[in-house]
Amino acid sequence: MINPVPTLSPAAERAVVSVCNSYHNKPDTLLEILHDVQEQLGHVPEQSLPLIAAALNLSRAEVYGVVTFYHDFHLNPKGQHVIKICRAEACQSAGGFAVIAALENTLQIKLGETTADGKITLEAVYCLGLCPMGPAALIDGKPKAAIKPDNVIALVKELA
Amino acid sequence: MMVKIFIPRDMLAKALGADAVAEAIAKAAQFKKLDVQIIRNSSRGMAWLEPLVEVETPEGRIGYGGVQPADVESLFAANFLAGGRHRLGQGLVEEIQFLKNQNRLTFARAGITDPLSLDDYIAHGGFAGLKKALAMKGADIVKEVVESGLRGRGGAGFPTGIKWKTVSDATCAQKYVCCNADEGDSGTFADRMVMEGDPFMLIEGLVIAGLAGGATKGYIYIRSEYPDAIATMKEAIVIATQNHWLGENIQHSGKTFILEVRRGAGAYICGEETAMLDSLEGKRGVVRAKPPLPALEGLFGQPTIINNVLSFCAVPYILAKGAKAYADYGMGRSRGTMPFQLGGNLKRGGIVETAFGITLRELVEGFGGGPYMGKKLRAVQVGGPLGAYLSADELDIKMDYETLAANGAMLGHGGIVVFDGSVDMAAQARFAMEFCAIESCGKCTPCRIGSTRGVEVIDKIIAGENRMANAALLEDLCTTMTDGSLCAMGGLTPMPVLSALTKFPEDFGLPTHKKIAAE
Numbered sequence: 317m318i319n320p321v322p323t324l325s326p327a328a329e330r331a332v333v334s335v336c337n338s339y340h341n342k343p344d345t346l347l348e349i350l351h352d353v354q355e356q357l358g359h360v361p362e363q364s365l366p367l368i369a370a371a372l373n374l375s376r377a378e379v380y381g382v383v384t385f386y387h388d389f390h391l392n393p394k395g396q397h398v399i400k401i402c403r404a405e406a407c408q409s410a411g412g413f414a415v416i417a418a419l420e421n422t423l424q425i426k427l428g429e430t431t432a433d434g435k436i437t438l439e440a441v442y443c444l445g446l447c448p449m450g451p452a453a454l455i456d457g458k459p460k461a462a463i464k465p466d467n468v469i470a471l472v473k474e475l476a
Numbered sequence: 477m478m479v480k481i482f483i484p485r486d487m488l489a490k491a492l493g494a495d496a497v498a499e500a501i502a503k504a505a506q507f508k509k510l511d512v513q514i515i516r517n518s519s520r521g522m523a524w525l526e527p528l529v530e531v532e533t534p535e536g537r538i539g540y541g542g543v544q545p546a547d548v549e550s551l552f553a554a555n556f557l558a559g560g561r562h563r564l565g566q567g568l569v570e571e572i573q574f575l576k577n578q579n580r581l582t583f584a585r586a587g588i589t590d591p592l593s594l595d596d597y598i599a600h601g602g603f604a605g606l607k608k609a610l611a612m613k614g615a616d617i618v619k620e621v622v623e624s625g626l627r628g629r630g631g632a633g634f635p636t637g638i639k640w641k642t643v644s645d646a647t648c649a650q651k652y653v654c655c656n657a658d659e660g661d662s663g664t665f666a667d668r669m670v671m672e673g674d675p676f677m678l679i680e681g682l683v684i685a686g687l688a689g690g691a692t693k694g695y696i697y698i699r700s701e702y703p704d705a706i707a708t709m710k711e712a713i714v715i716a717t718q719n720h721w722l723g724e725n726i727q728h729s730g731k732t733f734i735l736e737v738r739r740g741a742g743a744y745i746c747g748e749e750t751a752m753l754d755s756l757e758g759k760r761g762v763v764r765a766k767p768p769l770p771a772l773e774g775l776f777g778q779p780t781i782i783n784n785v786l787s788f789c790a791v792p793y794i795l796a797k798g799a800k801a802y803a804d805y806g807m808g809r810s811r812g813t814m815p816f817q818l819g820g821n822l823k824r825g826g827i828v829e830t831a832f833g834i835t836l837r838e839l840v841e842g843f844g845g846g847p848y849m850g851k852k853l854r855a856v857q858v859g860g861p862l863g864a865y866l867s868a869d870e871l872d873i874k875m876d877y878e879t880l881a882a883n884g885a886m887l888g889h890g891g892i893v894v895f896d897g898s899v900d901m902a903a904q905a906r907f908a909m910e911f912c913a914i915e916s917c918g919k920c921t922p923c924r925i926g927s928t929r930g931v932e933v934i935d936k937i938i939a940g941e942n943r944m945a946n947a948a949l950l951e952d953l954c955t956t957m958t959d960g961s962l963c964a965m966g967g968l969t970p971m972p973v974l975s976a977l978t979k980f981p982e983d984f985g986l987p988t989h990k991k992i993a994a995e
Contacts (some may be wrong), residue, residue, distance in 0.1 A: 344776075346758030347741050351700070365919035372758075385760040388700050404662030405857055405907070409820035409895045412881035442744060442861075442911065444701050446488045447893065448523035448818060448825020457703060459491035 324363045324454060332364045333358050334370035343372040346382055350389050359393045395430040395437035397475045400454040403427075403440045406447035411465070415451045416440075418465035422472050478511040479557045480532040485591065486519035486672055487704045488665070493544055494527035500545040501529070504552055507709035512557065514941065518673025520587030521827030522574055530569055530587075530852045533559040539566035549605045574843055579805060581813050582666075582789045585674050591893070592711055594965045597676040603721060606797030609684045610729045617688035618644050621791060622800035625811030630656055630747075630784030631859070631888045631964070633877045636791075639781060642771035644691035646779040653685045653733075653781045655788055658740050660699060662859025663819040663891030666827060667785035671698065671705035674710035674789075679722055679735065681788030694733060697752050701739040709737050744915040748963045749782045751917055753837065762917045763963045766829040767791035769944060784889065786815060807833035810876035820857075820893035823836065837871035840894050851896040855904075855980070859888025861911055864975035884975065885970070901980035906934040908972040916930055916965060923966025924990040926957045930973065937984050947986055 324332070335352045339345035339350045349368060354360050360383050383389045401416055416427065419438055423431055430437040444454035448462040455471070463471070483489070483498045498514055505512040522526060525541030529551075538559035540551060547564060554562040564570060569587070580586065589596035597603070609617050617757055622637030643651055655678065659667040682694050698706050713735050718720040724732045738756055740746050746755045747875035750764035753775050774780025790812060794802045803811040810832035815837055817900045818825045823845030840846065840856060847853050856866045858875075862892030866873065873883055880887050895904075909930035932952045937943055961967040984989055 336615065342758075344756065344758040347755065348739060351739055351741065378759075381760050382758070386743050388741035404911075405861060405904070406663045406819040406891075406893045408904075408907070409893055409899065411910075441701060441742070442915070443660060443662040443664075444487075445659060445668040447663045447665055447820065447891070448490050449488060449492060450820070451528070454492060454701070454703075459487050460493035462490060 322363065323366075324361060328357055328361070328364070329367065330365045333371065336368060340354050341373075343374055346372060346374070346379065347386070350383060350386075354373045354389060359390050362391050397456050398437045398439060399475075400428075400439045400441040400444075401448065402442065402452045403445040404446055404448075406443070407450035407452055410450035412451035414465045415463050415468060418468040419472070422468050436472070478513055481512050481514050482517040482530040482532070482537065483514060483527060484519040484586075484587070485516035485704075486526070486669060488523055489519055489526040489528070489703070490704070492526045492542075496545045497527050497529065497543050500548040501551075504548050508552065508553075515590050518586050518589060518591050519669060520569065520575060521583060521669060522572065522824070523826040524824050525566065528566075528569075528587075529556075531556055531559060533958040535559065536568045536570060537568040539572070540564040541566045559578060567827045574824055574826070574828075577843070579813050579831050581785060581802070581805075582670070582677070582815055583674075583827055583829045585670065585677070586827065587673075589674070591673050591675055591708060592715060594676065594715055596722075597674075601796065602676055602792075603680055605792035606680045606683055606721070607727070608795050609687050610727060612643050612687075614688050614690055617684060617795070620794060620799045621688065624790075624794040624802040625799075625806070625809070626787065626790050626794065626802065627810070627816070627877065628783060629786035629790070629889065629951045630749075631661075632884070633887065636682050636783060636787050639771055639783070640688050640781060641683065642769065643691070643779045643781045643797050646772055647778050650776075651689055651691035651779045651781075652775040653682055653689065653691045653698040654749075654752065655682055655694065656747060656749060656782060657696050657698040657702075657705070658744075658752060658784050659702070659785070659889065660747045661862075661889050661891050662745040663857065663893035664817050664860060664889045665819070666815040666817050666890065668705050668829060670704050670785055670789055671694065671702070672708050672847045675709050676721070677789050677792055678709070678715060678785055679712060679716050680856060681791040682735060683722060683726065683733045684791050685781050685783070685788060687731060689779070691779075691781060694735045695756055695775070696735065696737050697740060697746070697756055699746075700742055706737060706739060713737065720893060743917075744911075745965055746915075748965060750963070752782070753780070760917070762919050763965075765962060776825055786889075795864045795879065805831035807831070807874070807876055808878055810878065813899065814875070814887070814890050816890045818844045818892050818894070821851070821896050824850050832876040834875050835871065836866065836875060836892070837872050839892060840871065845893065847894060847896040851898075853894055854897045854899055855895045855901060855976075857893045857904075857972065858891070859886045859897070860891050861908060862886075862964060862971055863888045863891070864971045865901065865979060867974070867979045882969070886971070901976040901983040902934065903983075904991065905973045905984075906931060906938070908969055908976075909934060912965060912969040917927065920960070920962040920966060922957045922960035923962070923969070925952055926961075926966060927969060929953060929959060929970070932959075934973075937986075940985060943985055947984065950977065
């Protein structure tokens, strides 16, 4: 027997349709729609793509192409907390890679992975515009600058 | 008597604890029954002093730098509300050398005003440029911008007025203005600070551009890494529209300009103007071939003015004070001021807005104070991840478009990132290629494939495999990318790579005589 494709819950379906409606189903607002869907559902479920495509009069392939082009959008759920740590040059010059290594060590995961308990996702980001006071990160959307490898354990503890 | 306390709402100040400090001060004042008003102002752009708490006194604003919640009790004990002495005290903020030695035109209001107070904005010269522009013909606005000598601050340095003229001359039912706020270059943050700290200035610049080009609709494309900038711009647009500085019938002039914020989604390439247009149309951010120029066939195929945040923000001053006042700053063909952004390993990072022509040494040593903890500066990357690395003996270079270009470097968006002796330049070159591979839109082969091959070749050089032959191969690959890429992403990635290779061959395990040969 073929595994049935998981479907969206009726509530999630309604949420997707209502997000599309709030942008008047205009195809140029696709990125805004995907941001909003992701904010509400935690990710952009693959099953939502046909709904979005139908609403905007696009093909599923077009919507899928956009979702997978941009680093922000993800088809699968992330951890409860997301740490986006900067990998770009200004943070490198301030010891950014040592902070990333400390985070990877503490969490026992690599960049782009989620801890086994589903709590924390660690992601790379390329510049947050906090360059004079690196290394910098966005932790659940909140900015944090001048991070030292020694602060990392405390930082992670705050989330646990 | 009520005392005004200023605590920045800038993202960097927040990242260093400004919200907790504001809360602690408010609580302590309430407990002590002191009459204070806390204003969440914009940032002065002195990053190393954030969170910078300022107190208004009859002598002027007194600053306290690097304040943490734990310092609040001792600040009250030192009577900071009257400007009392404290170990974090910085004295009169406007007298701090870092600020005093600048020519702030774009950042004139930075740290002084409440970003979302229209009254503050107008009291400090806001909308003077737009008022003039509303009474002018589009062609006359364009003429003023041409005469100011303003060049695109996003990186390409194309004369802004010429671009506007192309759009202004095009006849078409619907034209657009698009503001590129996808400030992805590492080491740059001036756009972020403007949007968070002085959003009405950007709105003013955009409305003037609309009047000049005959466009009634505009978009600001802001990268998603800047959540505060997105929120502040959206709020500012609502306030400006309610007060008739935006929208229909602006200040009873009968002119219309509708403005909308659009979020990016974490793609560096969308800072390339045509990729940004595709993204604004809801598509993958893939670079378009030019021609057609976006000025003629841009957003939705219509004539479109596209400029960087800082370019638009220079315009209100130009209109208010006249093209000559702006052009009097600068040197050669680089007119006006540039908000340089000092980042990386520096004692004093932040915004330094000065006329073009300042030397890199004055910026990184004079303003920046050199690397922290007294370490020796080894390399400086100017102009973001696609900009060249300069060595410690090149610091006397003058910062203007032409001088940098003549020395194999570029100004880019004005970002300056300083590295000390711990930097491994082979690793930096590898990173440049890796970044290009991650962020390439994939449309053209030299960029898509070349960047991945570049990482591999650099890995071989680092591993000591046929070093000389692979270095020659890397140079060859860089030539292909430079000449064959569709846009600046693949076309300029060789700049950091080759500058690292020729100026720091020892880091690649290559003989240093290559350095002499390169010179």
